[in-house]
Amino acid sequence: MGYKLEELATALKEASNHRVGMKRAQALYQTAQGSIGVTEGLTGAQHKLNACLDEIAFYQKQIEQTEAAMADILAGIDIAGNLLSIPGIGLVTVAGFLGEIGDPQNYEHWKQIQKLAGLNLSEQSSGQKNGQSKISKRGRAELRNLLYQASLTLVAKNREFKALYHYFLTRRENPLKKKQALIAIAVKLLRVMYGLARKKENYDSDKVLGDYRRAQLQQAA
Numbered sequence: 001m002g003y004k005l006e007e008l009a010t011a012l013k014e015a016s017n018h019r020v021g022m023k024r025a026q027a028l029y030q031t032a033q034g035s036i037g038v039t040e041g042l043t044g045a046q047h048k049l050n051a052c053l054d055e056i057a058f059y060q061k062q063i064e065q066t067e068a069a070m071a072d073i074l075a076g077i078d079i080a081g082n083l084l085s086i087p088g089i090g091l092v093t094v095a096g097f098l099g100e101i102g103d104p105q106n107y108e109h110w111k112q113i114q115k116l117a118g119l120n121l122s123e124q125s126s127g128q129k130n131g132q133s134k135i136s137k138r139g140r141a142e143l144r145n146l147l148y149q150a151s152l153t154l155v156a157k158n159r160e161f162k163a164l165y166h167y168f169l170t171r172r173e174n175p176l177k178k179k180q181a182l183i184a185i186a187v188k189l190l191r192v193m194y195g196l197a198r199k200k201e202n203y204d205s206d207k208v209l210g211d212y213r214r215a216q217l218q219q220a221a
């Protein structure tokens with residue numbers, strides 16, 4: 001086989017954003033090595049696997065080049081550094097956020113961006129759903145998805161957002177379901193990014209939660 005097991009594991013991990021690791025790579029490797037009974041079939045499977053890995057490497061290179069171009073562009077935007085100071089937030093999120101909303105100084109309140117993203121609440125009024133509130137989804141889908149995907153990373157890598165997510169799930173009054181909690185995290189991220197951009201400040205873990213929210217977290221612990 002043209003690729004070693006370690007190379008296969010690395011390629012799969014990068015392509016799957018670290019969701020697929022050595023165990024899965026080993027299973028694929030062993031399958032390609034021994035599951036096909038005839039030599040011709042095994043050779044064909046090996047060629048197909050090698051072609052897939054070559055394709056992964058190609059797209060990975062494209063991603064690296066795109067991110068390098070993003071970094072060059074963001075280097076000329078002063079507030080980009082403020083947004084990148086948020087632990088867990090990278091080039092793609094910052095570039096996408098600024099690309100969708102434009103200059104944050106054009107907004108007088110973060111709720112304007114919340115509405116733009118379709119993350120504002122709207123009350124359901126049909127049938128049994130009367131009185132239930134859900135996000136409107138009337139804004140820019142790409143901005144909404146960008147913030148939601150970023151929230152998935154934050155609850156795993158950012159201490160403050162992880163604690164806030166856990167609080168939303170476990171609080172005594174009105175605990176949220178996982179998706180609801182992630183949407184709440186996305187809105188919180190929006191507020192933080194807007195605040196940092198407007199004030200041109202870097203991320204401060206002590207200011208993110210605030211005294212009131214910090215007290216709530218301590219009571220829930």
